Every structure is written in structure tokens, then in C-alpha cells.
Amino acid sequence: MPVIVECIPNISEGRRPEIVGEIAAAVGASAPTVRVLDVSSDAEHNRSVLTLAGDPAGLTAGVLALFAQTLDVVDLRTHRGEHPRMGAVDVVPFVPIEGVTMAECVALARTVGEQVASRFGVPVYLYEEASANPARRNLEDIRRGEFEGLAAKMATPGWAPDFGPAAPQPSAGASVIGARMPLIAYNINLATDRLEIAKRIAAAVRHSSGGLRFVKAMGVMLEGRGIVQVSMNLTNFEKTPIPRVFEFVRREAARYGVNVLESEVVGLVPQAALMATAEYYLQLEGFTASQVLETKLRQP
Amino acid sequence: MPVIVECIPNISEGRRPEIVGEIAAAVGASAPTVRVLDVSSDAEHNRSVLTLAGDPAGLTAGVLALFAQTLDVVDLRTHRGEHPRMGAVDVVPFVPIEGVTMAECVALARTVGEQVASRFGVPVYLYEEASANPARRNLEDIRRGEFEGLAAKMATPGWAPDFGPAAPQPSAGASVIGARMPLIAYNINLATDRLEIAKRIAAAVRHSSGGLRFVKAMGVMLEGRGIVQVSMNLTNFEKTPIPRVFEFVRREAARYGVNVLESEVVGLVPQAALMATAEYYLQLEGFTASQVLETKLRQP
Numbered sequence: 251m252p253v254i255v256e257c258i259p260n261i262s263e264g265r266r267p268e269i270v271g272e273i274a275a276a277v278g279a280s281a282p283t284v285r286v287l288d289v290s291s292d293a294e295h296n297r298s299v300l301t302l303a304g305d306p307a308g309l310t311a312g313v314l315a316l317f318a319q320t321l322d323v324v325d326l327r328t329h330r331g332e333h334p335r336m337g338a339v340d341v342v343p344f345v346p347i348e349g350v351t352m353a354e355c356v357a358l359a360r361t362v363g364e365q366v367a368s369r370f371g372v373p374v375y376l377y378e379e380a381s382a383n384p385a386r387r388n389l390e391d392i393r394r395g396e397f398e399g400l401a402a403k404m405a406t407p408g409w410a411p412d413f414g415p416a417a418p419q420p421s422a423g424a425s426v427i428g429a430r431m432p433l434i435a436y437n438i439n440l441a442t443d444r445l446e447i448a449k450r451i452a453a454a455v456r457h458s459s460g461g462l463r464f465v466k467a468m469g470v471m472l473e474g475r476g477i478v479q480v481s482m483n484l485t486n487f488e489k490t491p492i493p494r495v496f497e498f499v500r501r502e503a504a505r506y507g508v509n510v511l512e513s514e515v516v517g518l519v520p521q522a523a524l525m526a527t528a529e530y531y532l533q534l535e536g537f538t539a540s541q542v543l544e545t546k547l548r549q550p
Numbered sequence: 551m552p553v554i555v556e557c558i559p560n561i562s563e564g565r566r567p568e569i570v571g572e573i574a575a576a577v578g579a580s581a582p583t584v585r586v587l588d589v590s591s592d593a594e595h596n597r598s599v600l601t602l603a604g605d606p607a608g609l610t611a612g613v614l615a616l617f618a619q620t621l622d623v624v625d626l627r628t629h630r631g632e633h634p635r636m637g638a639v640d641v642v643p644f645v646p647i648e649g650v651t652m653a654e655c656v657a658l659a660r661t662v663g664e665q666v667a668s669r670f671g672v673p674v675y676l677y678e679e680a681s682a683n684p685a686r687r688n689l690e691d692i693r694r695g696e697f698e699g700l701a702a703k704m705a706t707p708g709w710a711p712d713f714g715p716a717a718p719q720p721s722a723g724a725s726v727i728g729a730r731m732p733l734i735a736y737n738i739n740l741a742t743d744r745l746e747i748a749k750r751i752a753a754a755v756r757h758s759s760g761g762l763r764f765v766k767a768m769g770v771m772l773e774g775r776g777i778v779q780v781s782m783n784l785t786n787f788e789k790t791p792i793p794r795v796f797e798f799v800r801r802e803a804a805r806y807g808v809n810v811l812e813s814e815v816v817g818l819v820p821q822a823a824l825m826a827t828a829e830y831y832l833q834l835e836g837f838t839a840s841q842v843l844e845t846k847l848r849q850p
Contacts, residue, residue, distance in 0.1 A: 515834065
């Protein structure tokens with residue numbers, strides 16, 4: 251079984267495609283085992299998201315190359331954009347995909363964090379699963395105040411970084427590095443045009459207002475189709491699986507006399523999340539990933 | 551996307567492990583793109599089943615190597631075993647797995663069949679999807695009479711082979727080569743010890759007695775657990791998908807006041823069958839295999 255970790259660095263540059271291209275090229279050239287699967291830039295946000303895959307050693311080299319290249323060309327003192335940020339390399343999550351545990355991704359985040367701090371003098375905060383501090387698990391909490399408020403925040407008790415100096419790097423700020431489960435973007439469309447129903451169901455299902463632990467949700471109108479949608483991010487599909495979310499929303503919708511029209515997965519979904527769905531509904535016992543023909547064929 | 555065809559040759563030798571091992575080794579050495587995933591021998595049946603994976607060119611070389619080696623060491627005139635057979639190499643199905651169509655597997659079966667006939671003088675019958683003759687699609691129909699009745703059968707109108715001589719090869723009989731969908735061995739356990747209920751549900755769900763087109767089923771007692779099982783083979787999971795079978799059996803069981811305890815997949819299952827199950831229950835729209843993270847990671 252190959253070891254595959256996904257890594258999704260977010261960098262504070264989304265308006266100069268040639269600069270972003272050079273950064274992606276440097277990452278791709280850093281190690282033979284690293285692949286750059288996707289690069290998405292947003293000019294409004296002035297931010298780019300790279301999707302990398304590789305083994306821990308390859309990704310360590312890849313992320314260090316990313317920092318070296320990005321720090322040369324991004325200066326947060328002159329950076330403007332819609333999206334909150336506090337670092338030139340703003341956030342670097344590692345995600346376990348295949349043949350690797352979350353604990354190993356946490357260790358990888360720590361190793362990379364230490365090296366970033368020592369090689370580039372950039373303070374590093376660990377987040378999500380890599381954080382040992384409950385007050386510093388959430389990215390939003392760490393990033394609050396952004397680059398402009400960073401020097402003051404870092405001088406506050408409880409906000410010394412996990413690695414590196416206790417003050418921002420002048421042009422690159424600080425970086426947030428960690429480990430998390432894959433996100434699944436999952437939407438459920440309802441056979442109604444009443445937006446308030448989608449909003450009430452979203453409030454019922456999301457964690458922040460009393461719902462399921464690993465669900466973020468909002469109700470939106472799909473204008474072109476005249477229907478509403480419960481639009482969600484599932485942040486841990488092992489602990490809050492897709493079928494439980496689907497059945498929850500279906501039951502809430504029924505309480506308003508509304509049917510589920512369909513659901514959709516936006517972007518990528520781990521095979522394990524689909525397997526778990528089949529197991530749930532078929533009441534499958536004793537099923538393992540090695541029974542998936544394609545998985546078996548890939549084994550050496 | 552790599553091209554992967556599965557091939558599951560059944561040979562009439564299951565009592566001499568060293569002979570079977572030599573045959574498997576010859577197949578494995580025939581082409582660098584062929585992999586021998588599994589070899590299972592049954593002494594009662596005096597038969598072995600090899601599971602191969604590879605591209606069409608590799609599997610052509612592999613199956614020809616299999617014939618060359620097997621014909622040297624198996625003589626049906628002295629072969630005895632429980633399982634019906636009419637060839638030293640009895641049956642060779644090709645199964646499309648990835649990046650390949652059924653039509654390409656049919657073409658592969660024809661190519662291999664022609665070469666087997668011309669190189670070894672073994673008559674070849676095409677079966678399942680590779681058969682152009684509706685009376686000769688089912689393996690059981692072709693094999694009826696077995697090796698001992700083969701010479702008489704081949705002289706009967708309508709039973710000339712698709713390739714090769716119109717009489718059995720003296721020691722190797724005839725071979726059946728074709729293309730089919732992957733089989734899924736799928737069982738549903740019921741919360742009752744009444745065997746007649748499992749038998750009635752099996753009769754309701756299976757094709758041969760009025761049920762679903764691509765289901766074979768029987769009712770069996772699981773002695774050790776004091777429960778009964780509807781034991782099935784799903785022969786085309788695209789046209790008769792797992793969730794439809796599960797819901798069918800659940801409904802029939804409810805008619806006797808019996809609950810489904812659990813279900814199980816025995817052996818391998820294609821990823822597409824699991825995906826289709828998630829799509830069915832989650833009412834997923836617009837989902838494609840390229841959204842499975844692992845599939846994306848494997849793409850070059």
C-alpha cells in the first residue's frame with residue numbers, strides 16, 4: 251500500500267499567475283514523489299490554493315520549497331485581498347489519505363513547522379489535530395486580527411508560537427500548519443422554494459447551533475432552479491458520516507412537509523466515505539477496503 | 551487511466567500443487583504487465599481458479615502461456631473431480647475493470663480464442679457477452695455433457711465451435727472463452743431460523759424463478775448462528791444494482807415479519823458498485839468516478 255498524504259497550502263498571492271506558476275513549479279521540482287494536483291487562484295481574495303499529494307519526506311521538501319519561493323515574492327506589508335490572512339504562506343494542512351494515520355500527519359506537521367521556523371525565521375502555530383492547545387485548534391481563532399494585528403497578538407499571554415520567534419517575520423507574518431481530516435463539500439437540494447426552510451434545517455444540522463459535531467451548514471437559494479439548498483462542509487466524515495447527515499436533513503425536511511430532491515458532492519470525496527455509505531444502508535458486516543477490487547489491484 | 555482487465559481462468563487440475571504452481575509461474579513470467587493476484591485450488595473439484603490482472607496484450611500472452619503449460623500436464627481422459635468440466639483449460643472469462651469497455655473485452659476474448667485454436671488445435675466456444683449465439687451464452691448450456699460427451703455433442707448441428715476443429719482435442723477437450731461483468735457474491739442474513747423463508751425469498755429474487763434479471767440466489771441455513779441466509783451472485787451490478795437487490799429482499803422479508811440482520815460482500819467488489827449504492831440512497835446527482843479522491847490521485 252503506498253503512503254499518500256494530501257497537503258493543501260494556501261498562499262497570499264492570487265493576482266500574478268506567473269508568480270503562482272513559479273511557486274507551483276518549484277514545489278513540483280522539489281521531490282520526485284510530490285505531485286501538484288491542482289492550483290486555484292482567486293484575484294478578489296488575492297490568494298491561491300495548491301493541492302499536493304505525496305509521501306511525508308516528499309511533502310516536507312515540497313513545503314520547504316514553497317516557503318522559500320513564496321517568501322521571496324510575497325510581502326504582506328503591501329498585500330491586499332478579501333480573504334483573512336496572517337502569513338505569506340498562510341495555512342498548510344496535511345490530510346491522511348492512504349496507508350497513513352492522523353498521528354503520522356500530526357508528526358509531519360510538527361516536523362515541517364520546526365523546519366520552517368528554523369530555516370526561514372517564520373513563527374509557526376500548530377492547528378486542528380496538530381494543536382496541543384484547545385484554544386488554538388481552530389484556524390479562525392488563530393488568525394483573528396490578521397497580519398496587521400499579529401505583532402500585538404503575539405505579545406499577548408497564550409499566543410507565543412509553537413515554533414520560531416515570538417514576533418512576526420517582517421514581510422511573511424506567521425504560518426499556521428496542522429493536520430486535519432479531508433473536508434467533504436456536500437449539498438442537499440429540497441423540493442421547495444422557501445429559503446427559510448433551508449435556513450432552519452441548516453441551523454438544526456450544524457454544530458455551531460446545536461447540530462452534528464462535524465457539520466458546517468447554511469441555507470441558500472438556487473435562483474436559476476427555484477429551489478433551496480442546505481449547503482454543508484463535513485469536516486470529519488468518519489465521526490459524522492454522510493448517510494447520518496442525509497437522514498438527519500431528510501427527517502427535518504419532512505417535518506415541514508418537504509421532500510429531498512437530490513444531493514451532491516462538490517469536488518473530491520474519499521473512497522472510505524462512499525464505502526461507509528454503502529455499509530450504513532446495506533447493513534454490511536465485516537467489509538474492509540481491501541475488498542474493493544481497484545484497491546486490491548493497486549496493491550504490490 | 552491505466553487499462554485493467556481481469557481474467558479468471560479455470561483449469562482442470564486441483565490436486566497437484568506443484569503443477570498448479572508451475573502453471574501460475576509460467577503465466578506470471580509471460581508478460582511484464584500481467585499479475586497473478588490469486589490461485590485457489592480445490593482437491594474435491596480437482597480444479598484451480600487463477601485470478602489475473604493486466605492489459606489486453608499482456609493477458610493474451612498470459613493465457614497462451616497458461617494453455618501451453620496446462621496442456622502439457624493435464625489429460626482429461628484420466629481426470630476425475632466433482633466439478634463439471636469439458637476442457638483442460640475449462641473456462642477463461644475476461645472482465646472489464648478500468649479504462650476498458652465490455653466491447654474491448656469481447657474483442658480480446660475473440661483474439662485469444664482464435665490463437666488458442668490455431669496454436670494448440672483446441673476447439674473454442676465463445677460465451678456470455680462474447681457469444682453471438684443466444685443458445686450459447688450460458689456456460690452451463692455449452693458445458694452440458696462434459697468432456698465425456700463432447701465428441702458426440704460437437705457432431706450435433708449447432709454445436710460447431712467458434713474457432714478450431716469440429717472435434718475435441720484428444721487430451722484437452724474444448725475451451726470456453728468469453729467476456730462478462732464482474733460477479734459480486736452478496737449475502738443477506740435474516741433474523742430468523744426458518745429456512746423456508748430464506749428459500750422463498752431466494753426464489754422470489756432470482757432470475758430463474760421470476761425475479762431480477764442478474765441475480766442467482768439460494769436459501770441456506772447458517773448452522774453455527776441459528777439464522778438463515780439468502781446467498782446470491784449478482785452477475786451484472788450495473789443493470790441489477792446491489793441496493794435494488796437489498797431493498798427487494800428487505801421487502802420480501804417484511805412480508806413474513808422478518809428483519810434483515812445484516813448483509814455481506816464475499817471477496818472483491820468493484821468500486822463502481824459501492825459508488826452506485828451511495829448514489830442510490832443519497833439521491834446523488836452528477837457524481838462521477840473522478841470525484842473519488844483515490845481515483846484522482848492515481849491519474850497520471
